[in-house]
Amino acid sequence: MEKNNLSFNSLLMDFSLETAKIVLSMLVEMERETGMVERDVLLEELKKHGIEQRETKRLIGQLIRDETIYSPREGYLKKT
Secondary structure, eight states: OHHHHHHHHHHHHHSOHHHHHHHHHHHHHHHHHHSSEEHHHHHHHHHHTTOOHHHHHHHHHHHHHTTSEEOSSTTEEEEO
């Protein structure tokens, strides 16, 4: 649990807390419906909420490095 707190704190250095919350919330919501979330579909949904794809891609990369989310197969995401 401590690792996730440290990782999430490092995440906040580059991204706003609100943006991170929106991305994770959307991912979890979509994951409930489909099991895995197609990355491109997540990007499109977040774009509808005014979050730029460039920012989202960087945030997703950081979340993967921090092991908050992972890619069970290419092009798909899940929360750990």
